[in-house]
Amino acid sequence: MSSIVDKIFANTTKLIAFGVLLLVAWIFVVLFEHSVESIKAFGFTFITEDKWAPNVEKFGALPAIYGSVVSTFLAMMLAVPVAIGIAIFLSEIAHAKLKAPVGISIELLAAIPSVIYGMWGLFYFVPIIRDTFGGIGISMLTAGIILSIMILPFMAAVTRDAMNTTPDILKESAYALGGTKWDVIKDIIIPYAKAGIIGSFILALGRAIGETMAVTFVMGNVHKISVDLTEPATSIPVTLANEFAEADSALYYSSLFELSLFLLVISFTIISVAKFYFLRRKRIA
């Protein structure tokens, strides 16, 4: 009797575990199926065409791709140095009594939903950008800044974890030789934890590129490529968030599905690179 139950239990768990793989595969298949119409209609020009005009059934994703790339690039440029600073502060500078509370608060801030960062950005940051740089304040620049603030806690926490993998004995040896903290950081910690640190940044990049709510509030969803960062813009997730519920034609839907598929493939690739190439053995994130 119990050997039957045993088999049932074992197979149920196996089935469900395997189901997770099937589910992920199914997501790709469904998104692809729904993209077919758009892929047939536009082919490769979908990602090179800069005109997105639902009223004439013309869909070019270039402005959204451009917006995703630029806003994420801005966010990374702003967040990486600060994240390194925070990580150094937490692993080398802060007094033991300060380490835990500051570290935990940063981890808790990483848990705050991105919609709240977006809302804060809309009410408090948009006016600042408007008054400082001109324009209407809803812009690529604002999106980049809010995005950087949103990924900062996550990035700082993983970077710190990566730095903390450096064995104390290596650091102590360097200090014993008379190294300053900076010497230890640049000659011991960074070389030792390099892969982990780079992996953390790429992982944060993978998250930032798919981030929707933090930027939807402040980007404006304007399908126009503008070099001026204070102009409103759009990105792939922003387009999806704004237009999915109101798309009114089959081709429009299909184009949005193609955008989703494109986004999934891109972030899947970036996250895989981070996980498999850089974070493989350390399993820190």
Next chain:
Amino acid sequence: MTHTQKRILINNIVMFLSTLSAVIGIGFLLWILSVLVINGLDALSMIIFTNEGAPPGNDNGGLKHALIGQLMLVSYAALFGVPLGVLAGTYLSEYGLKSKLSETIRDISDIMMSAPSIVIGAFVYAIVVSPMGHFSGWAGSIALTIIMIPIILRTTDDMLQLVPSTLREAAFALGAPKYKVIIQIVYRGAKAGILTGVLLGVARVAGETAPLLFTSFNDNFLNMDMNQPMASLTVTMYNYATSPYEDWQKLGWAAAFILSMFILSLNIFGRLFLLKKKNK
């Protein structure tokens, strides 16, 4: 300047810059938190909990509809997601171990945990909303379930592996079948860890907005029928905050405050469970 002086100078500059960036980073985050608390407390009142949505302009609007909707969406997601995640995690830790299948499932789950949630919304739109012909609470819950499963799966897997194998061996030696060993020994040993995983998983999906935008959509009034579009705190927050009406924006802050406090306390409780476990 001697070489040593130069090194010390550079060191001091770097230390200063790191501390400064920590102060800047933490300053920004404190700014957001204080804005949230100040605006949230200012907007909080009994009406929020007793009234449903109202047209802008009269001060009678509340968030009852969104609170109940949110609770239903997340509860159903947990109802499906927790058992599925725990059982799948059980397979990885107890049966699959380091097999190729298990490692692949672990890797894919890790990736899915960081994958864009809005894409899950698009997927659920295609398989649920589109065939049904309308937005629904079920669609929203399914999207949240899909996001929750990898989180629960990975924490369960990790936590079960922490249970010492000697415990399992002792139970096997007494003649217990494997499923009994898992349910009565392994689960019991990893209770605190699994619970933490569940709390963190719930906290994570409770803050999701993007996958709900075009699955459960929104409703300005109380609806408890999962077959109909359903309000959530997050989507309501988004709609109210981007509206031009001051009283709606105020409700948006109240929603933001309630939601963040809920999520932060889940996170804190989750950590406390783990700490208590470690100290034993």
